Amino acid sequence: MSYFVTGATGFIGRFLVEELLDHREGEVFVLVRESSLPRMEALIRHWGTDRVTPVVGDLATEALGVDPAWVAEHRGQVEHFFHLAAIYDMTADDATNEAMNVGGTRHALALAGDLDVGCFHQVSSVAAAGELRGTFDETMFDEGQHLPSPYHRTKFESERIVREEGSVPWRVYRPSIVVGDSQTGAMDKVDGPYYFFGLMKTMRDVLPAWLPLAGVDMGDTNVVPVDYVARAMDHLAHLPGRDGEAFHLVNPEPQPVVEMINAFCAAAGAPTFATGLDRGLTRRLPRAVQPSGLLNAVGKNGALQAVLDLVTSRVGVPAEVLAHTSFTAVFDSRRTERALAGSGIAVPDLESYARTLYSYWEEHLDETTARDPRIRAALQGKYVVITGASSGIGQVTAHKVAQAGGVPVLVARGKDKLEEVRAMIEVRGGQALVYPCDLSDLKAIDRLCEQLASELPSVDYVVNNAGRSIRRSLRLSHDRFHDFERTMQLNYFGAIRLVMGLLPTMQEQKRGHVVNVSSIGVQTNPPRFSAYVASKSALDSWSNVVASELVGDGITFTGIHMPLVRTPMIAPTKIYDKFPTISPAQAADLVVEAMVGRPHEINTLLGNAGAVMHTLAPKLTFRLLNMAYHVFPDSAAAKGEGSGGTRESEQIMLAKIFKGVHW
Incomplete structure (x- = not known):
């Protein structure tokens, strides 16, 4: 066959x-x-x-x-x-x-x-x-x-x-409307609900997530992930005796447009919409005066569409898309459901994969960086060495650098993963270079620096992003001194060895900028992170000292006291699944700002508040941190032993109040 x-x-x-x-x-x-x-x-x-x-x-x-x-x-x-x-x-x-x-x-x-x-x-x-x-x-x-x-x-x-x-x-x-893979989020273009993601990102950045917004009933839509469509087609195509039939690959339950928008708003961390009127009341209105009908009529009128497009295109939404935000028909898919029975192929709930879709868009399809003339001016044609570039913050930073016309120099231990990142960048018209290196091996770093100095036209930026985090109380660390050695080896010794190895090149150029991805923990000193915070503090202190020695050579430093980021590094601590975090793309935006604006530090409001508290009221601050130490469990409990109930509620409440702190 x-x-x-x-x-x-x-x-x-x-x-x-x-x-x-x-x-x-x-x-x-x-x-x-x-x-x-x-x-x-x-x-x-x-x-x-x-x-x-x-x-x-x-x-x-x-x-x-x-x-x-x-x-x-x-x-x-x-x-x-x-x-x-x-x-x-x-x-x-x-x-x-x-x-x-x-x-x-x-x-x-x-x-x-x-x-x-x-x-x-x-x-x-x-x-x-x-x-x-x-x-x-x-x-x-x-x-x-x-x-x-x-x-x-x-x-x-x-x-x-x-x-x-x-x-x-x-x-x-x-x-129906086909969106990205429900497991990976993979998508190849901006279409359907993706047109609204840029607006949701703007709402997230300028409005608090708790702010209630007024919405209207926009009718029903229907969204299915591409993996469901492909699996269903493969299965249906091979069933005997079904020639001459049509199959609806749709969600059996129509999805209100407002609910779909809210699912993506929640995934983005943006405010959500509430409809004041019961949809049963709006449905009794003539179609022409229902909100979805009005929007449909405006979207189809050429003159009105042209005027509307002047406004909506600024947020990435073509006016003609507004005419097709909802369906007038309800799609009966019982034939398809019966044909798929027993196959295990079914449409997942949008809420279960909305964050996956939004995260993929934010990390791979969002072109905000490419459209910013200030960023393009700073990064166009520049070579940016990024450690930890195979995933998380480093990977998204590489995409953003390539979008702006720069050349990300991808550094991490796994060559295969780096090649995948390079391939994704090249598919979208960018350029990237791959340099595998074990950054816990100082001799390997020396060889890398020699390679970069001889093979790159310049070294314009160095982003020290690779890091190791360990969450463990001192009580459980007495027989694990290697935790402290490992974090220092990668987070401190590896980072400064790389910078020192590239300094001669940057000094010869009379320019260069180093971005250190540090941690909010340096300012807030959360319990159970003594190994991790100490290594990041060491890197901060070293950079602060040598910055005064090198500024005359045109070499500058930025330290980012990064809040909790949703990356593979925090995945082993399962309680973080329920904590408010920023996305890798939001973190990468901070890295890009560090390269473009070159401030000495980038801090969060909460991080600054923590530093002030430690200065003005250290005893009170340590008492409060001790309370948190007893509320949040050690690693074993975080994996499921003794968690839940009132204690879990306390943990989530504190995590929301102190958003971004590594508990």
Whole structure:
């Protein structure tokens, strides 16, 4: 059994090919344009397979432009032909939609007929339902519904072509709004609810999360993650006796738009919206005066849309998207649910993966840094050495540096992970360099410095981000002196060895800036972090002293007393899952600001308050910290022994009051 897939380099297509490779046997032929061969070859290397074979062609050409000799050779051998190549964009123009969605489907269907395939699998969309009101089930298609946009019209027309003009058996899949992977958050573009993420980020940065905001009932939407869509398609395509059927790949329960927005606002740490009126009351109003109806009408009016776009585009939301924030139809998916019964494939609750989606956007798709002229001016063409660049703060900082036109020099122990980071940066048009190094090995650091000095045109910035954290009370540390040695080795000795090794280069250049990712713990002295805080304090003190010696050489330092960040480093302490933290992207923004503004320190308000308390009222402060010491458990209890109940409530309350402190 072999497969043919169009749109394999696209978002859903990549996930479907992975499903076929993981769960099916046989060769997978993928349509690819000549110019996209390098991208496809990179994907094949990523998949680590010899079962994927590119077939050169073009969606805009008759029979997809595939070589007739190839068609003759493989006629009758392709069991499943998946057609995914299309425009999935409400903002695309009429001509583009027509060429790709209608013409492309007709050409794909012609090729499938020439190949005499077993089944043609068409990825349509619930957009084919247009503005039909009421229930739209999987047996329905042409119900005389209004099709309000080029996207709606071409999705309907391409499905009609498959149903009426094809010479081979077919199956149709109608996904709703497809978002990123529910497990990893992976997404390849800003679309659907992602258009609003930038606004949510702004709200988070300027408004307290507890501030109640007034909202209105905007109707219902329907969101599904891409991994569900790919798994469901793979399963449904291989069920016997289901040709000539359509399947709704949707959430069986429509999601109110406000609830969806609130799920993402909560994930971002932004305020959420409350609707003052019961939605039953707003539903009794004529559609034209319902909030969703008004927004729909404004979004469709060309003149109003142009005016509105002047405002909404400033926050990254195209005005035409506002016309499609909700669905008028309710999509019945009982046929699909019955077909998937027993497979373990189901739509997860949005609340369970909203943070995963938002975090991926913030770390990989947010282009705020790229649009900031001040940041671009400071980082364009600059070489930025980043330690701990394989994950967390370091990885996101590397993406932001590359966005601004800089060259992140990725340093960490694991070469494979660094190569993955570089690949992600290069896919988005950036440049990065990889230098694996064990930063707890001082001789390895010396070799790294020699390499960097000889191979880089300059060393403009050094970001000491790599670190080791240990959370353990002194009571449990008497037979673990190596905890103190390990933290000092990486957090202090490794960091200053790297800076000292690169100093001759920076002094020769007469410029250079060092950013030390320190900790709020240096200011607040939380219990159980004596090994970690001591190592960060040592780095702070060393930098403060040598800064006065080197400022005349054009070399400066910034110390960031970073609050608690949601990174792999804190993952072993499970109680932190319920603590307020900042995201790696927020932390990376602080690192970028340290490079651009070059302040001596970047502190939080709470960190400064802690430092003042230790200066003005040290005895009282230590008493308060001792109370916290007794409220928060040691590591063993944090893993589940004796936690919960009143004590857990006390912990979460204190964590929210002292947001960002490492307890």
